[in-house]
Amino acid sequence: MKQKLDAIDRKLLELLQKSCDLPINELAAAVHLTVTPCWRRIQRLKDLGVISQQVALVERQKVNLGVTVFVAVRTRDHDLPWLEKFRATVQAIPEIVEVYRMSGDVDYLLRVVVPDIAAYDQVYKQLIRQVPLSDVSSSFAMEELKYTTAVPLNYAAG
Incomplete structure (x- = not known):
């Protein structure tokens, strides 16, 4: 269900998508509210499920996960x-970080992060050992041109 979001909600979401650990007083000042109404809005966005979770993003290179497949x-x-x-299998393999059921020629698209090709081979073997598949095609990312977890907010209902 689409949620009604006003300009202040959208601005708060924009700021929180950049850094969810901004102090509440800075968030409030940025949206021209006092602290308590700002906090209430954030809680409302959480209660509505608009904000589903707050996480720390880990730099993959710093933890030896430089290969994306x-x-x-x-x-x-x-x-x-x-x-x-299939769902249980992919959820149990931590190197598989995203899975989508697709339309078209491919049934599922997975994003896997690993340190190297040998580690990917282990993920591949684990996957095919547990679930019958008719075709698996792997493409190794050569360069990351854009990566973000932020979603565009210009479509949010106002």
């Missing part, structure tokens, strides 16, 4: 038991 998966199985097994 995009994995296109095709399967012949499209039943619910297979999907539940």
Whole structure:
């Protein structure tokens, strides 16, 4: 369900997407509110599920995860038991950080972060050992041109 967000809500979300640990007094000043109403708005955004969680983003290179692999998966199985097994399998492999069910020729697209090709091979073997797949195609990212966790807020209902 779309939530009604006004300009102050959108500005708060914009600021929090850049740094969720900004002091409440700085956030309040940036949106021209006093601290208590600003805090209440943030709590409301949390209660509505607009803010789903606040996390620390880890620099992958600093923790030896410099290789990103995009994995296109095709399967012949499209039943619910297979999907539940696939979901449980990918959720249990920490190197698989994103998974999408796709339209078109590819059934699922995975983003995997690993230190090197050998580590990816271990992830690949773990995946195919646990779930029947008809085709797995891996593409290694050569350069990251843009990465953000921030979503555009210009579509938020006002």
